[in-house]
Amino acid sequence: MSAPDSGRWVTKGAALIPVLFVLQAYLSTRLHEWVHPTSFEASPVQRMDKTIASTLRAVAYLTGYKVLVGHVFWIQIIQYYGDDDNAATRWSQLYDDCSLASDLNPQFISIYTFGANALAFHLKRIDQAARLLEKGIKANPDAQRLKYLLAAIGYQNTNNDNLIIPVLEEEAGRPDAPPMLFNILANTYQRVGRYQDSIKVWQGVLKDGQTDELRILAAQKLQELYAILKKQNLSNH
Amino acid sequence: MEPTAVMTDSPCAIQIRGLSKTYKTGFWFTPKVTHALKGVHLDIYENQAFGLMGLNGAGKTTLIKLVLALLRPTAGSVMVLGGSIAQRSVRQQIGYLPELPYFSKQHTGRELLEYFGSLHGFSGSTLQHRVDEILELIRMRSAAGLKVSGYSKGMLQRIGIGQALIGKPKLLICDEPMSGLDPVGYKEMRDIFIDLKKAGTTLFLNTHILDEVERVCDRIGILHEGSLKEVAPISKILESSVPVDYWIDVDSGEAPKLSGIPFQEAVQKNGGVQVSGLVLAETLSLLTSRKAQVKGVRPLSSQVEAYFLNAIGAQAHLNRPRMGTP
Amino acid sequence: MRRILAVTTFTFRELLRSRLLFVWLISVIVLCGLDFLLSILSFGSILQIFMDLGLAGMEISGLLVLLLGLAVTYTTEMDQKAIFLHLAKPLTRGEYLLGRILGFFLVNCLVVLGMGLVVVGLVIFLGGGTVPALFYDCVVFILLEMFVLTTLGLTYQMIATSMVGVVLYTFFTVFLGHCIGEVQWLLNQEMSHWIKVLLRMVYYILPNLEAFNLKDRLYDPNLVLGWAQWQDILLYAFSYSFVVFLIGWINLEKREFR
Ligand SMILES: Nc1ncnc2c1ncn2[C@@H]1O[C@H](COP(=O)(O)OP(=O)(O)OP(=O)(O)O)[C@@H](O)[C@H]1O
Numbered sequence A: 001m002s003a004p005d006s007g008r009w010v011t012k013g014a015a016l017i018p019v020l021f022v023l024q025a026y027l028s029t030r031l032h033e034w035v036h037p038t039s040f041e042a043s044p045v046q047r048m049d050k051t052i053a054s055t056l057r058a059v060a061y062l063t064g065y066k067v068l069v070g071h072v073f074w075i076q077i078i079q080y081y082g083d084d085d086n087a088a089t090r091w092s093q094l095y096d097d098c099s100l101a102s103d104l105n106p107q108f109i110s111i112y113t114f115g116a117n118a119l120a121f122h123l124k125r126i127d128q129a130a131r132l133l134e135k136g137i138k139a140n141p142d143a144q145r146l147k148y149l150l151a152a153i154g155y156q157n158t159n160n161d162n163l164i165i166p167v168l169e170e171e172a173g174r175p176d177a178p179p180m181l182f183n184i185l186a187n188t189y190q191r192v193g194r195y196q197d198s199i200k201v202w203q204g205v206l207k208d209g210q211t212d213e214l215r216i217l218a219a220q221k222l223q224e225l226y227a228i229l230k231k232q233n234l235s236n237h
Numbered sequence B: 001m002e003p004t005a006v007m008t009d010s011p012c013a014i015q016i017r018g019l020s021k022t023y024k025t026g027f028w029f030t031p032k033v034t035h036a037l038k039g040v041h042l043d044i045y046e047n048q049a050f051g052l053m054g055l056n057g058a059g060k061t062t063l064i065k066l067v068l069a070l071l072r073p074t075a076g077s078v079m080v081l082g083g084s085i086a087q088r089s090v091r092q093q094i095g096y097l098p099e100l101p102y103f104s105k106q107h108t109g110r111e112l113l114e115y116f117g118s119l120h121g122f123s124g125s126t127l128q129h130r131v132d133e134i135l136e137l138i139r140m141r142s143a144a145g146l147k148v149s150g151y152s153k154g155m156l157q158r159i160g161i162g163q164a165l166i167g168k169p170k171l172l173i174c175d176e177p178m179s180g181l182d183p184v185g186y187k188e189m190r191d192i193f194i195d196l197k198k199a200g201t202t203l204f205l206n207t208h209i210l211d212e213v214e215r216v217c218d219r220i221g222i223l224h225e226g227s228l229k230e231v232a233p234i235s236k237i238l239e240s241s242v243p244v245d246y247w248i249d250v251d252s253g254e255a256p257k258l259s260g261i262p263f264q265e266a267v268q269k270n271g272g273v274q275v276s277g278l279v280l281a282e283t284l285s286l287l288t289s290r291k292a293q294v295k296g297v298r299p300l301s302s303q304v305e306a307y308f309l310n311a312i313g314a315q316a317h318l319n320r321p322r323m324g325t326p
Numbered sequence C: 001m002r003r004i005l006a007v008t009t010f011t012f013r014e015l016l017r018s019r020l021l022f023v024w025l026i027s028v029i030v031l032c033g034l035d036f037l038l039s040i041l042s043f044g045s046i047l048q049i050f051m052d053l054g055l056a057g058m059e060i061s062g063l064l065v066l067l068l069g070l071a072v073t074y075t076t077e078m079d080q081k082a083i084f085l086h087l088a089k090p091l092t093r094g095e096y097l098l099g100r101i102l103g104f105f106l107v108n109c110l111v112v113l114g115m116g117l118v119v120v121g122l123v124i125f126l127g128g129g130t131v132p133a134l135f136y137d138c139v140v141f142i143l144l145e146m147f148v149l150t151t152l153g154l155t156y157q158m159i160a161t162s163m164v165g166v167v168l169y170t171f172f173t174v175f176l177g178h179c180i181g182e183v184q185w186l187l188n189q190e191m192s193h194w195i196k197v198l199l200r201m202v203y204y205i206l207p208n209l210e211a212f213n214l215k216d217r218l219y220d221p222n223l224v225l226g227w228a229q230w231q232d233i234l235l236y237a238f239s240y241s242f243v244v245f246l247i248g249w250i251n252l253e254k255r256e257f258r
């Protein structure tokens, strides 16, 4: 450490810099392959269109905050989608929003499940739901949930509610199930004539529903179902 | 003047050969060049105090920074304590007080001294002991626990001197050590310098204060516009016969009697006359013959000041600032 | 060694007393608030969100501390010339630079690890989950990135002639260092030979910060992180820092302090 005149030899040591530089350049290239095992087909900058969201995505790529910005998009999606006021405007963009968010955060399963559930069972856009799920399965080959969901959507096409119900039941049983899934499940039960099961679901919503609207909806639905059951009982006797 | 003309047995503490420094400032289109130093030759001997004098902008600070390798010379070379300043062992023996000592404000005075002490290789109780010694010497004991941000200019200057002394330097380089000190501090500092000199420390002082030069320094150098004009031992200067101006005070009522006195440099309305030392005796006898009441006679400058002004050829400077004296 | 340590403690104390830990405090408050809000708003993989936000927060607060620290110390050391006093002491300029780098890095560690503790706490107590082992790898990667950036920032401080310059250079290095993957992509496109040479130089000169960006690949099924990768990343972090340090030292050695 205590060379008498370190200033002089370090200035001469500048000759060392190119050698070290080559070393670090080599390591940098090697690490690049580790970071991006498959090189981009297209740069996110190139994929940028004129929307703010797309610009934000490019910035996220460029600054190394992909996951963070992905979560921001995700929060936006559930915000917009939870609000009926946006039904006319924003809901039409649900697929685009989900695909942006999953670009940034491809391993975040909730985007696919939420998006597919909403697209397929609520908005009846089967194509888009299937496309989103296929993307999710490609990015997460181990996620069985996505495969079930894709299957359920296929059944939806055949209008065979009995095939959809098990998948919906499993989805609704998860702690992170989106609220409108119960809605869908209860309605499907009702369609196939399983009124008791439907009532059970609505009772659950009435008890634990997150918003007033949901609880009011549940109360209305319960009244409706009780009326149906009563009529049935009367006609049976 | 050729510095080697002064005969000394002591070895050189600082040996400056043909030192030049040119500052290049300004942008590409308006380049500006300042020749701050122009080929300075200077030897500073060990165990002596050397005072470097010069007007503002003469190049004194530039010279010190070159000695400490904070600047790179345009031409010439510097040897310090027989080696290069780039060597750690050489810097170990040097204390430096910059022109405006500035410290990062978040530390206390004590912490600063501890830090600089540890750079000089002190540690543990030796360090604490040395810091206490220095705090005592610079009279900063009571304020040592305060953050530097709360210090006055003089307190900063004291800590600056403290950090310069903490390594028990063989060679102490100070750029205007007295600036910002109160009269007591001024005297204390002078005593510190005299004590250091007695203990065998070589001093290199940049200063404007002629009194300090006279009492502390063994040799002085006069730097003017980047060139070394004179280097001489102080004893020689004090013996020299550079004319000093004197002020002769008379009663204000007797002012008319002053008119027509030959050789006078300036006359004041309320009575008094400035004459060159060369004609002091003649003027006094003339006044006596006119029966003017002379209240007192005092020199207007010290011998060193006169020597200094003479050397830079600025005799004219002398008159103007003195006009207002009562 | 003792002298380097002295400079390190000196710098560390200076930065701490410059109230830089406020950055940490504010980051923690913001993070806790966000996590709390999200735990109400969002559903689905809430733990994942906590962790991702936390990791990003750690990196951002580390960067903020670095940039602010560089700005603060540039004013004292360079503008107000406090550096004279250090350099006139029996301290080589390399020791001075290294000591300062370590002092800055220590503060950075304090902030990043302090945030990390808060993130772990939030995941466990607010989210009721556990932290995967990869999270800790991520923290070390962030620290390595901070080390590289600290070295760069202080080297800029030795080269630049204004405080704004230091902050801007450091900021743009962070930004461009993360774009390096894009540069590689550009290199595969059709374009003029000279632009390619230029781009390649940029590619090799900039630090490959994406290599340290493990937090964006925390759930990547293709991620391989074994001893070989650790070796590469450690060697890269230190070889890059060393080159930069050497350049900083040589510059400091040649720099004039007017
Ligand atoms: N950083 C700089 N850039 C350009 N010129 C400079 C610089 N520093 C000093 N100079 C010029 O060099 C000359 C000598 O300056 P220097 O600071 O050495 O004077 P000085 O004798 O210390 O003056 P003072 O008594 O005011 O401290 C001056 O003309 C000054 O304009």
Ligand SMILES: [Mg+2]
Residues within 6 Å of the ligand: B060, B061, B062, B099, B175
């Ligand atoms: Mg000066």
